[in-house]
Amino acid sequence: MSSMKKHLFNNKNIPVKFSIFYLITGVIGIISIDRFFNIYFTYGQTNNNSFFNFLFLFLFFSVLILFIILNHMQKVISKIDKSYKDLKEKDKERLMPYEFALNNSVDGIYWFTIDAKIVYINDAACKMLGYEKEELLGKYLEVMDINFNRQTAIEIMHKIKNTENWILETSQRKKNGEIFPVEVSGHGFTYGNQDYICAFGRDISQRQEINKKFKDMNIELQKSLDEKEILLKEIHHRVKNNMEIISSLLAMQLRRAKDDEVKYILKQSKSRINTMALVHEFLYLGENLAYINLQDYIKRLVQDIKELYISQNTKLKVDLHIDKLIFSTNRCIQIGMVIHELCVNALKYAFKEDRENLLCIHMKKIGDKIHVKIRDNGEGLKDINCLYKSESIGMQLIHSIVEDQLDAIIEFRNNNGLECNIIFSKDEEE
Incomplete structure (x- = not known):
C-alpha cells in the first residue's frame, strides 16, 4: 500500500x-x-x-x-x-x-563588481573604516577611497582584473572623515558568469611611522658617521703631517751630518717614517678609513724608495706583480715595513751603476695564503744563514714583524741574486 x-x-x-x-x-x-x-x-x-x-x-x-x-x-x-x-x-x-x-583577518577584505560596487566586506574592513556592513554594501569604491571617482574606479577594476599580483599604496577615508594610508592588493575572478574583484586592504599607518623613525635614525646615524669619518680623516692627516715633520727634521740632520754611516742611518729612519706616513696618507685620501688596496700602496712605496736611494746614474727595472688585495692599516704597515727593509738592502748591496739592475716584487694569493717573493739580480750571498742571525736593525725588524706579527714563514736563498720568500695567512686575526 x-x-x-x-x-x-x-x-x-x-x-x-x-x-x-x-x-x-x-x-x-x-x-x-x-x-x-x-x-x-x-x-x-x-x-x-x-x-x-x-x-x-x-x-x-x-x-x-x-x-x-x-x-x-x-x-x-x-x-x-x-x-x-x-x-x-x-x-x-x-x-x-x-x-x-574572513571576519577575523587582519586585512580588510572587499568584493567588488566590475563597476566597483561593494558586494561583500568583512569585519576587519568595517572596523578599519568605522562603518557598519549595511552602510557599505551596495556602495561604490569612491565612497571610501578619496583617490577615485566613478570613471577611475571602473578603470582600476579592469586594471586589477588584467594584472597579476596587482598592488597599490593609496589613501582611504573613515566614516568620521579621517584619512589613513592603505596598502591594497587585488585579484580578479569569475563566479556565476560574472566578473568580480577581490581586494585586500591593510592599514600601513604604523608601518609608515616606523619607517619614518628608521629614516630619521638613519639620517642621524649617517650624520654621526660622516662626522666620525671627517674626524678620522683629520686624525690620519695630522698623523701624516706629524710624521712628515719628523721626516723633515731627520732630513735637516741628514744634511748637516758628515759621517757616511750616520747619514745612512738617518736616511733609513726617514724612509721608515715615510713608509708608515704613506699608510695614513692613503687612508686620508681614500674612501675607506679602515682598509687599503695593497697594489696602490706598494707601487707608491717602491717609487718613494727609488727616489730616495737610487741615483740618476743607476738603471733599475722594477718587476712589480701584486694581486688585488685589501688589508687593514696595521697589516699594510707590517707588509710595507718588511718590503721597505728588503728593498733598501737590495738597493744598498746588490745594485750597481754600471749594469742593468732588476728588482722583482711579487705577491700572490694562493688558497688561504699570501706568497711574497722579493728578488734582486745581484751577486747573492755566500753565507745565507747569516741573514737569520744578523744583528742589524733592518734584519731584526724584518724577523720581528714576520715571525711575531705576521706569524709567517721566511726563507732566503740564492737564485741569480738574493731571493726572499715569505708566506703568511690571508685572514687577519682579530
Whole structure:
C-alpha cells in the first residue's frame, strides 16, 4: 500500500496525474448533471431527495479531490522547506570556518563588481573604516577611497582584473572623515558568469611611522658617521703631517751630518717614517678609513724608495706583480715595513751603476695564503744563514714583524741574486 501510494504520488508526475484525475472527475460530473437534467426535462419532475443526494455526492467528491491536492502540495512544500533548511544549515556549517577566517583577518577584505560596487566586506574592513556592513554594501569604491571617482574606479577594476599580483599604496577615508594610508592588493575572478574583484586592504599607518623613525635614525646615524669619518680623516692627516715633520727634521740632520754611516742611518729612519706616513696618507685620501688596496700602496712605496736611494746614474727595472688585495692599516704597515727593509738592502748591496739592475716584487694569493717573493739580480750571498742571525736593525725588524706579527714563514736563498720568500695567512686575526 505504501509503495502504491508512493508510486501514485510520485513528485515528478503529480501535476499530470492530478490534471487527468480532475479531468475524469469533471467529465463524470458533467455526464451526471447532463443525465439529471435529461431525466428532469423528460419526466417533468424528479425526486427531491435524489437531486440533493446527487449534489451532496458531487460536492463531497469535489472537496475530497481538493483536499487531496492541497494536502499533497502542503507535504511537498514542507519537504522542500525542510530540505532547504537542512541544506542551508549544512552550508552554514561548511562555510563557518571560512567566514570566521574572513571576519577575523587582519586585512580588510572587499568584493567588488566590475563597476566597483561593494558586494561583500568583512569585519576587519568595517572596523578599519568605522562603518557598519549595511552602510557599505551596495556602495561604490569612491565612497571610501578619496583617490577615485566613478570613471577611475571602473578603470582600476579592469586594471586589477588584467594584472597579476596587482598592488597599490593609496589613501582611504573613515566614516568620521579621517584619512589613513592603505596598502591594497587585488585579484580578479569569475563566479556565476560574472566578473568580480577581490581586494585586500591593510592599514600601513604604523608601518609608515616606523619607517619614518628608521629614516630619521638613519639620517642621524649617517650624520654621526660622516662626522666620525671627517674626524678620522683629520686624525690620519695630522698623523701624516706629524710624521712628515719628523721626516723633515731627520732630513735637516741628514744634511748637516758628515759621517757616511750616520747619514745612512738617518736616511733609513726617514724612509721608515715615510713608509708608515704613506699608510695614513692613503687612508686620508681614500674612501675607506679602515682598509687599503695593497697594489696602490706598494707601487707608491717602491717609487718613494727609488727616489730616495737610487741615483740618476743607476738603471733599475722594477718587476712589480701584486694581486688585488685589501688589508687593514696595521697589516699594510707590517707588509710595507718588511718590503721597505728588503728593498733598501737590495738597493744598498746588490745594485750597481754600471749594469742593468732588476728588482722583482711579487705577491700572490694562493688558497688561504699570501706568497711574497722579493728578488734582486745581484751577486747573492755566500753565507745565507747569516741573514737569520744578523744583528742589524733592518734584519731584526724584518724577523720581528714576520715571525711575531705576521706569524709567517721566511726563507732566503740564492737564485741569480738574493731571493726572499715569505708566506703568511690571508685572514687577519682579530
